Amino acid sequence: MTAPVRPWLLPDLPVVLVSHRGPVSFRRDQTGARTASRGAGGLVTALTGLASSLPDAVWVCAATTNEDMAVAGEHGDQAVEVTLEPKPRVVGEADPAVGSTSQPGCVKLRLVQLNEQAHDDFYTVIANPLLWFLQHGMYGLAHAPRLTRREHIAFEDGYRAVNQRFADAVVEEVTVRGGRALVMLHDYHFYLVAEQVRERCPEAVLSFFLHIPWPGPDAWRILPPAWREHLLTGLLGNDVVAFHTEGFARNFLLTCQELLGLPVDLQAMTVDLGDRQVAAHHYPISIDVAAMRELAASAEVAEHARGLREAFCAGDRQLVLRIDRTDPSKNIVRGFEAFATLLADHPELLGQVTFLALLQPSRQDVPEYADYLAEIGAVVARINASYVREGHEPIDLRLQEDLPLAVAAYTVCDVLMVNALADGMNLVAKEAVLVNTHDGVLALSENTGAHQELGAFAVTLHPFDIQQQADALYAALTMDPGLRRARREAAALVVQENDLGKWLAAQLADLPIHPQPSR
Numbered sequence: 001m002t003a004p005v006r007p008w009l010l011p012d013l014p015v016v017l018v019s020h021r022g023p024v025s026f027r028r029d030q031t032g033a034r035t036a037s038r039g040a041g042g043l044v045t046a047l048t049g050l051a052s053s054l055p056d057a058v059w060v061c062a063a064t065t066n067e068d069m070a071v072a073g074e075h076g077d078q079a080v081e082v083t084l085e086p087k088p089r090v091v092g093e094a095d096p097a098v099g100s101t102s103q104p105g106c107v108k109l110r111l112v113q114l115n116e117q118a119h120d121d122f123y124t125v126i127a128n129p130l131l132w133f134l135q136h137g138m139y140g141l142a143h144a145p146r147l148t149r150r151e152h153i154a155f156e157d158g159y160r161a162v163n164q165r166f167a168d169a170v171v172e173e174v175t176v177r178g179g180r181a182l183v184m185l186h187d188y189h190f191y192l193v194a195e196q197v198r199e200r201c202p203e204a205v206l207s208f209f210l211h212i213p214w215p216g217p218d219a220w221r222i223l224p225p226a227w228r229e230h231l232l233t234g235l236l237g238n239d240v241v242a243f244h245t246e247g248f249a250r251n252f253l254l255t256c257q258e259l260l261g262l263p264v265d266l267q268a269m270t271v272d273l274g275d276r277q278v279a280a281h282h283y284p285i286s287i288d289v290a291a292m293r294e295l296a297a298s299a300e301v302a303e304h305a306r307g308l309r310e311a312f313c314a315g316d317r318q319l320v321l322r323i324d325r326t327d328p329s330k331n332i333v334r335g336f337e338a339f340a341t342l343l344a345d346h347p348e349l350l351g352q353v354t355f356l357a358l359l360q361p362s363r364q365d366v367p368e369y370a371d372y373l374a375e376i377g378a379v380v381a382r383i384n385a386s387y388v389r390e391g392h393e394p395i396d397l398r399l400q401e402d403l404p405l406a407v408a409a410y411t412v413c414d415v416l417m418v419n420a421l422a423d424g425m426n427l428v429a430k431e432a433v434l435v436n437t438h439d440g441v442l443a444l445s446e447n448t449g450a451h452q453e454l455g456a457f458a459v460t461l462h463p464f465d466i467q468q469q470a471d472a473l474y475a476a477l478t479m480d481p482g483l484r485r486a487r488r489e490a491a492a493l494v495v496q497e498n499d500l501g502k503w504l505a506a507q508l509a510d511l512p513i514h515p516q517p518s519r
């Protein structure tokens, strides 16, 4: 499914989208046949809607599998046209009758082939963990980070080299479109692309959207001066740099002021480069409301929901839920410790409340993430051993990817716990309040972007205060049913009225492009 884009907002110029992961990835199955799978998640859905609505759009992303590289190689490293429905495949393959000109429902993919070592350094040394950890405030500075020759090489030959490859690909795509295009860059992988594209394609309009937090200036001092200046001047190649919240946008301006000495206007939200200004905007991302409701109403989800209710909600038993990647920024270990504290403080809840944790193992090639997953397993084993009663273990930990099960769990839970240390937005919170049918309570970290919109209807969690989280969970589990309902309904309305289409439309409306009705 692709999110519809309002026709009058379509830009009157070609669009070049850039993200690390693209909307389709290729593999070989056991029979040796080429298969293609759609990328999951709201961002991909929204941008696919945009890319497939436009007569001339291209999506530049990394070739991350061997088969992605094969596809790129077969097409001379040029853009490949891909149909998405009913199943994704390269246009012309298995159906040569289908022409190669752009058609509705198709996207053009430019799969960028990267040197394996360069990609590894870019991804597993610089982007994750270094930038991710820095931007989520995850470093305990007495011990980490340690920037050695290894990191310096990774910054030069990995992060900068990969950004250079992407900039080259974007420049080619803009140039074949006559030099004038809207370039929409996504996320912390690509801080250095815009500056290079602007130099070589001065007529391009460049926008950047950051999906993770932007901390204040001092956090960036963790990086050597030359690195942070590269990153900032790279970003200032854009016309607009956009964030989930106003706070992140303000932090960005303050960082430019303090680390580059540039004049900024915190009212107009701009930074002045002399010959031009760069705007810092904020657009809170959301979910595809119709698609999430459709999934929640599916037979598969209903079947899972029945099973979950039987297992966890019989009588007056209650279910606390969390759904996350096993990312240290999600604060999963402290969440379990808070649950254990709740059980210690309120032994009457033993056997009455279960904590279901549906966690997707994430970035296991990064040592910090592999260690964190091991820590999760150990803390759950310890808590379950301490609080098991008559065969009932208080925590049910499942390490798996299963979106229909996750959505079923959203519908039946009594409390959704989101206690992230820091989170750009947190879509799990938005999805759960939309489809929950048990008047579930949202227990939401104050350090999530989502807290700005949903905090008024949530029990707020302080991510570092385990006792406070335990008390807040107790307040959620014992909340008056009328209040539970009123809050859940109000939160669902906020999400419904600010869906993904609005997020995209607001950005397109603010850009210096000339919209016209779609053809």
Ligand code: GDG
Pocket: 040, 041, 042, 043, 211, 212, 285, 323, 324, 325, 360, 400, 401, 402, 403, 406, 423, 424, 425, 426, 427, 428, 429, 431
């Ligand atoms: C980054 C930022 C920002 C859940 N289980 C499965 C599954 N999910 C989906 C959820 C949700 C998504 O994963 C997680 O999104 P979040 O926003 O919660 O978190 P991040 O992955 O860290 O996302 C975040 C976001 O970008 C967008 O800008 O909100 O702050 O960190 O949509 O439904 N998906 C699949 N299988 C599962 O089992 N495929």
